[in-house]
Amino acid sequence: MERYKENQLKVYNSLSKKKEDFKPITAGYVGMYVCGPTVYSNAHLGNVRTFMFFDIVYRYLLHLGYKVRYVRNITDAGHLENDAEEGEDKIAKKARLEQIEPMEVVQRYTVDFHNVLKNYNFLPPSIEPTATGHIVEQIEMIKEIIEKGFAYEVNGSVYFDVFEYNKKENYGILSGRKVEDLLHNTRTLDGQSDKKNPQDFALWKKADERHIMRWPSPWSDGFPGWHLECSVMSTKYLGESFDIHGGGMDLKFPHHECEIAQSKTCSGVTPVNYWMHTNMLSLNGQRMAKSTGNFILPNEILSGENDILPKAFSASVVRFFNLQANYRSILDFSGEALEASEKGHSKLMEAVRFLDKIEASKTSTFNVKDWVATCYVAMNDDFNTPILISHLFEAVKVINQIKEQKASLTAEDLLEFKETLNAFVFDILGLMNEKLQDNSGKINGVVELLIKLRKEARENKDWALSDQIRDELIELGIQLKDGKEGTTFSVN
Numbered sequence: 015m016e017r018y019k020e021n022q023l024k025v026y027n028s029l030s031k032k033k034e035d036f037k038p039i040t041a042g043y044v045g046m047y048v049c050g051p052t053v054y055s056n057a058h059l060g061n062v063r064t065f066m067f068f069d070i071v072y073r074y075l076l077h078l079g080y081k082v083r084y085v086r087n088i089t090d091a092g093h094l095e096n097d098a099e100e101g102e103d104k105i106a107k108k109a110r111l112e113q114i115e116p117m118e119v120v121q122r123y124t125v126d127f128h129n130v131l132k133n134y135n136f137l138p139p140s141i142e143p144t145a146t147g148h149i150v151e152q153i154e155m156i157k158e159i160i161e162k163g164f165a166y167e168v169n170g171s172v173y174f175d176v177f178e179y180n181k182k183e184n185y186g187i188l189s190g191r192k193v194e195d196l197l198h199n200t201r202t203l204d205g206q207s208d209k210k211n212p213q214d215f216a217l218w219k220k221a222d223e224r225h226i227m228r229w230p231s232p233w234s235d236g237f238p239g240w241h242l243e244c245s246v247m248s249t250k251y252l253g254e255s256f257d258i259h260g261g262g263m264d265l266k267f268p269h270h271e272c273e274i275a276q277s278k279t280c281s282g283v284t285p286v287n288y289w290m291h292t293n294m295l296s297l298n299g300q301r302m303a304k305s306t307g308n309f310i311l312p313n314e315i316l317s318g319e320n321d322i323l324p325k326a327f328s329a330s331v332v333r334f335f336n337l338q339a340n341y342r343s344i345l346d347f348s349g350e351a352l353e354a355s356e357k358g359h360s361k362l363m364e365a366v367r368f369l370d371k372i373e374a375s376k377t378s379t380f381n382v383k384d385w386v387a388t389c390y391v392a393m394n395d396d397f398n399t400p401i402l403i404s405h406l407f408e409a410v411k412v413i414n415q416i417k418e419q420k421a422s423l424t425a426e427d428l429l430e431f432k433e434t435l436n437a438f439v440f441d442i443l444g445l446m447n448e449k450l451q452d453n454s455g456k457i458n459g460v461v462e463l464l465i466k467l468r469k470e471a472r473e474n475k476d477w478a479l480s481d482q483i484r485d486e487l488i489e490l491g492i493q494l495k496d497g498k499e500g501t502t503f504s505v506n
């Protein structure tokens with residue numbers, strides 16, 4: 015269904031700093047590129063917040079009927095420590111410390127990333143290209159930038175000439191930074207003397223003897239700069255100009271600024287029409303980050319094995335927690351916030367489960383068409399999920415009134431109400447109905463029986479049996495959660 019024809023989506027564009035009408039380059043089609051993870055460690059919940067938001071963007075665009083090509087890369091080479099211009103490659107360093115092959119590091123954390131995304135109900139992107147799979151294309155792009163006069167070689171490394179570019183273009187167009195100010199803010203690190211100016215950034219780095227990730231090139235045996243891979247892979251799969259480019263706010267500068275400079279130098283056209291940036295997830299008031307140790311892993315939340323939360327929470331509750339905040343606001347993670355989300359989530363799910371039991375009436379006491387319109391208005395307003403959720407709770411109120419026979423819906427309204435609620439809860443927000451889905455309800459019954467037997471075992475202080483029931487259910491992907499109101503379960 016081409017719903018996009020009657021829904022004018024507005025997107026906050028970090029480039030213009032305004033909400034703009036979304037008009038794709040080719041009517042009905044959307045090209046979207048999101049910077050993926052650097053696979054040198056487990057993705058933390060902050061990373062997941064960013065990827066989850068773009069999962070929502072993808073899901074909503076699909077729901078509107080767009081044909082979307084969604085490209086999210088895997089950075090498996092070239093990303094140096096502290097996002098700096100000098101230093102060791104993050105993956106190579108991990109490989110050295112653990113005495114394994116860099117590609118073992120890449121494999122381990124790519125598998126972990128996919129496992130997290132599966133547990134958290136992400137849709138896979140259309141293409142997931144890797145930096146190491148596109149070395150040839152990266153070398154070609156560097157040659158082109160050199161030919162055009164915007165890069166130079168020194169001692170086997172190649173640098174982008176920011177001042178030369180800034181003579182005719184605006185380096186700083188996205189981040190609002192001025193090249194001259196950058197001069198004062200840039201520290202001179204060892205090795206940077208190779209550059210004409212400290213603002214210049216590496217397109218190719220010559221590898222020293224210790225560096226194990228290296229490829230031959232016209233300039234040296236070395237490796238590409240981190241910013242280059244995204245220009246190369248976005249152009250290759252989405253074209254010189256495409257619709258949406260996303261990532262966390264911390265990537266605006268230098269990463270995305272450099273991407274624009276590289277791509278525009280080669281093609282001469284504006285590479286991206288809408289830049290979208292997510293705000294940060296914090297923990298204890300500070301940005302969640304691997305480097306500071308201030309983070310929680312998504313799978314630790316599901317298992318309850320962490321020092322931060324009082325108990326385990328389901329993936330759908332964590333999704334709900336994330337989506338209760340606007341993606342452009344900072345969101346602080348805590349056990350209390352998750353507990354509040356869990357309550358809201360279970361109210362919503364209980365109501366949704368009751369939908370099938372509702373019978374149609376002769377009259378409607380609720381204006382379904384108006385309510386449906388408000389849900390779309392919320393999402394059309396730059397994917398405003400917290401406002402959407404508040405509208406979903408209006409539907410919960412109606413369902414509860416129907417339960418108490420204080421409200422009613424005609425057959426036609428009931429159908430539209432059900433379809434819309436299911437579409438927004440499951441297809442667009444990607445929440446999960448954690449009661450086991452089997453038509454007869456037999457499996458639910460069996461798990462409930464095991465919960466009862468485990469309770470009896472605990473009353474008899476038979477901890478071994480109680481633990482055995484819990485652990486074996488976990489192996490089957492069924493998680494028991496003990497709470498004040500008794501034990502519930504969720505399915506991963």
Ligand code: AMP
Pocket residue numbers: 049050051052053059060061062063064261262263264265292293294295296301302303
């Ligand atoms: P990385 O693997 O470090 O390249 O990060 C992957 C993505 O996660 C990038 O888009 C980052 O901007 C984003 N990111 C990193 N830390 C956070 C955070 N605390 N909150 C939200 N997004 C983050």
Ligand code: ZN
Pocket residue numbers: 048049050244269
């Ligand atoms: Zn990128």
